[in-house]
Amino acid sequence: MVKKMLLIAALLMWTVAFVGCRTTEGFGEDVQWTGEQIEEAAD
Numbered sequence: 001m002v003k004k005m006l007l008i009a010a011l012l013m014w015t016v017a018f019v020g021c022r023t024t025e026g027f028g029e030d031v032q033w034t035g036e037q038i039e040e041a042a043d
Helices: 002-020 024-042
Strands: none
Touching: 002 024
16 A cells, blocks of 8 residues: 555656656756655655
């Protein structure tokens, strides 16, 4: 259940990041931030 919720949250964050950024650099920063949030949630 927790893994499913984390996956859904990650997909939502990725979607928002993908739609919200307009440059490759901005996309990279969004992906990095999303990864950090997932790591923190896993701890």
